[in-house]
Amino acid sequence: MSGGIYAIHHLESDRQYIGSALNIAARWRLHRKQLKDGNHHCAHLQRAWNKYGAQAFEWTVLETCPAEQLLEREQHHLDSTRRKYNSSPTASSPRGTKHRPEVVAAMRQRVLAAYGNPAFAERHREAQRRRFEDPAQREAVKQRNSGVYRVTRPSGEVLEVRGITQFCRSEGLSVTQMTALARGARLQPYRGWLCEVITPSKTGQAKRKHRSYPLPSRPTEPRQAKRFAALSPQGVRLEGRNLAAFARQHGLDEHGLRGVAAGRQTHHAGWVIRWQAAGEQVELLPPVRGNRNVKHSILTDAGGEEYNCDNLLAFCKTRGLNAPSLVEVARGRRKQHKGWRCRYDQ
Known part of the structure; x- marks a missing residue:
C-alpha cells in the first residue's frame, strides 16, 4: 500500500487517532502490535484500547498522497477533527532526523537493558506466540515475505509461484538448485526445470542484494545417458546406457568403470568398457x-x-570376503583370511 493519512477510529465515541506514513499497512501492523503489547506511545489511545478492546476500533485510510504532502495533509485532518486521541495538535515526523553518536549509544543500551530483564523478555516471547497463534496471521506473514517466481516445467508449462520453498517440497525438487537457477548461479536446467525471479522475497533481500540475470535458454532435446559397450572377463560383449545400474548388477565399482572408459585404467576387475555413439561399434580387446x-x-x-x-x-x-586381504594372502604377507587361502595362477 502507498503512503497516505490514516485514522484509528473508536466507533462508539467517534474519537480518532490521526497519523501519516509512507507505508500505511506496515504502520498499522506496528500500531496494532504496540497496542496489544501495552506499550503504545499515545497513552490516551492505549487506555481506550485496554478498556474497550480491539473490536471497538476501526482502521481507516483517509487518503493517499505523495511523500512530500504527508505532513500538510495530516495537519489538515488534525485541524478538521474535533474529537481525537492525538496529544499534539501539530503534525510532525522524525523522518530525516540524525541523532548524535552518544544518543544512538544510549538508545542501544536502553534496548539491551530491557531485553536483559527476564520478565520483559518473557512478555516479549509471549506476545510473539500470541501473534502467530492465528493461522490467518501466519499465512499473511508468509504471503508478505514470499517472493514470486516464474517456473517452467520440463513439459513447457509455465507457472507463477509464490514461495519457492513450499513449491519445491510439493514437487520433490531441490530448493537449493531451484533458487540457484532463479539467481542465475546455475545456468543449466535442473531436471528440465527452469526458474526465474519476478518479485524477490523480503527475507532474501535482507540476506543479500538481489541481482537479476538473463534466463538461460532451454535445451531443445532432453539430456540422454551416454551409451557404452563392455567386455566381461569371460569375453561376453554387453551394451547399455545406465552405467550405475550396470555396475550394481555385476557387482562392480562405477568409478572404476568410468576410469576404464576414460582411459585412465586398462581394465576394472577384468572388465573393459568404452563409450560409443549411436550407431557406432567400438572395438573391445581383452x-x-x-x-x-x-x-x-x-x-x-x-x-x-x-x-x-x-x-x-x-x-x-x-561371499562376504575382503579382496585386499586376499591379495595380501596371495602375495605371502598373510597366511589366510577368514580360513580362505589365495594364490595367483602363473
Missing part, C-alpha cells in the same frame, strides 16, 4: 594376461575346495 593387467586367482576355502577366479572383487562381494 586385457593381456601376464602383463599385470589381469591375474587369475585360485582360492581355497576352509574345507579345502578350490575355486578359479578372474574377478577377485566380485568373488569376494558374493
